[in-house]
Amino acid sequence: MKKTKKKKLKSFVLPKYYESKIISEVKNIRTVNEKRTDYSPTKLTIGKLNFYIPKYFGFCFGVKNAIEICYKTLEENPDKNIYLISEVIHNPDVNDDLKEKGIIFLQKSSGETIVPWKNIDKNDIVIIPAFGTTKENMEIINKKGIKTKSYDTTCPFVTKVWNRGNYLAEKNYTIIIHGKPEHEETKATFSNFSSEIPRIIIKNIQEAKLLSKYILDERKKDFKKIFKGRISENFNQKKDFKKIGVVNQTTMLAEETQEISNFFEKIMEKKYGIDNLKNHIANTRDTLCYATNENQTSIKQLIDLDIDLAFITGGYNSSNTSQLVKICENYFKTYFISSEKKLISEKEIIHFDMADKIEKKHLNYLPNKKKINFLISGGASCPDSVLERLLEKICKYYNQPIDKKKIIQDFLKKY
Numbered sequence: 001m002k003k004t005k006k007k008k009l010k011s012f013v014l015p016k017y018y019e020s021k022i023i024s025e026v027k028n029i030r031t032v033n034e035k036r037t038d039y040s041p042t043k044l045t046i047g048k049l050n051f052y053i054p055k056y057f058g059f060c061f062g063v064k065n066a067i068e069i070c071y072k073t074l075e076e077n078p079d080k081n082i083y084l085i086s087e088v089i090h091n092p093d094v095n096d097d098l099k100e101k102g103i104i105f106l107q108k109s110s111g112e113t114i115v116p117w118k119n120i121d122k123n124d125i126v127i128i129p130a131f132g133t134t135k136e137n138m139e140i141i142n143k144k145g146i147k148t149k150s151y152d153t154t155c156p157f158v159t160k161v162w163n164r165g166n167y168l169a170e171k172n173y174t175i176i177i178h179g180k181p182e183h184e185e186t187k188a189t190f191s192n193f194s195s196e197i198p199r200i201i202i203k204n205i206q207e208a209k210l211l212s213k214y215i216l217d218e219r220k221k222d223f224k225k226i227f228k229g230r231i232s233e234n235f236n237q238k239k240d241f242k243k244i245g246v247v248n249q250t251t252m253l254a255e256e257t258q259e260i261s262n263f264f265e266k267i268m269e270k271k272y273g274i275d276n277l278k279n280h281i282a283n284t285r286d287t288l289c290y291a292t293n294e295n296q297t298s299i300k301q302l303i304d305l306d307i308d309l310a311f312i313t314g315g316y317n318s319s320n321t322s323q324l325v326k327i328c329e330n331y332f333k334t335y336f337i338s339s340e341k342k343l344i345s346e347k348e349i350i351h352f353d354m355a356d357k358i359e360k361k362h363l364n365y366l367p368n369k370k371k372i373n374f375l376i377s378g379g380a381s382c383p384d385s386v387l388e389r390l391l392e393k394i395c396k397y398y399n400q401p402i403d404k405k406k407i408i409q410d411f412l413k414k415y
């Protein structure tokens with residue numbers, strides 16, 4: 001066995017119960033022994049069960065940073081009221097744990113008020129979630145004299161998008177944001193560009209196509225009606241499409257983001273000609289974050305395998321998790337679950353149906369074969385411990401004992 005090399009990585013202090021004996025250990029072994037660009041999946045064999053796990057999954061930099069700040073704030077301020085603007089990340093287990101430990105949420109993910117701002121004063125602590133928050137919320141906080149410097153968990157990859165947008169705005173580009181309009185990050189991004197910048201949110205390629213009709217003057221009516229709540233004040237559809245730049249929510253599907261950028265390039269070429277193109281569309285590469293790219297790239301390494309069943313764990317409102325589910329659904333029978341608790345028994349599972357946006361019950365979901373290949377993974381806000389409990393539960397249903405030490409010893413043999 002080769003000696004494990006040490007690499008310098010920023011480390012975070014997180015509650016131990018988010019780590020796990022197999023999943024976290026395998027992840028650490030791969031991190032220190034392999035190139036970052038090695039996207040091959042991990043395979044763990046337990047009796048007749050094979051578990052395929054993508055190279056990259058689970059807590060990303062921004063999530064670890066946000067969680068560390070929340071728990072540290074709790075520890076250091078036992079006598080203060082600690083508020084979070086809304087969910088710190090989109091994982092129900094993590095949010096529930098923070099609530100149990102005393103953090104109070106001010107708003108729901110939808111923006112609906114839980115605790116009114118009038119109840120908060122300058123002696124309170126207000127934590128900004130990893131998605132960032134709107135300028136309007138920041139104005140209220142600043143007016144109250146609340147200091148947020150040590151409690152702002154806004155992910156640097158989100159701030160990078162804001163900086164990119166503001167740079168484009170200085171050069172008079174209209175910003176098209178590809179994102180989920182109801183998602184906290186997209187709302188924060190929309191709001192954090194300076195207020196004079198014309199900006200619009202589109203959800204997908206279908207909306208990009210619809211928008212292109214207005215850009216090309218092929219359609220004139222209903223613009224404000226169709227994009228209601230998703231355009232900046234005083235948006236002028238006649239004047240504001242002369243120069244455009246596209247940025248995205250950091251957790252969209254990479255292919256769709258690429259398709260949208262390429263599509264708008266063609267549209268502006270059609271309108272202004274190839275020679276003038278660079279004066280009318282900003283050369284923006286996508287603003288997806290590293291974790292979105294790595295998680296999507298690694299799960300795609302599994303699509304040619306003979307997977308019998310895939311489980312993706314994460315919050316149902318988690319954008320990056322839902323993109324992993326979308327990829328898997330194209331190739332395998334896939335269940336989107338918030339945690340292992342959704343495996344009610346070996347006969348029954350409750351899973352989230354993304355099309356209908358509701359949880360559904362499914363019976364007899366576990367395959368019965370000599371050898372079974374599972375894919376298990378989680379979004380950027382899913383703790384390793386959830387994935388490990390999922391693996392344990394599946395093994396229990398198939399009466400396969402788990403020897404954690406041996407699994408790790410066997411895994412280390414390849415290095």
Ligand code: SF4
Binds near residue numbers: 060063130158289290
């Ligand atoms: S998914 Fe990306 S943008 Fe979101 S918190 Fe993680 S690193 Fe930051």
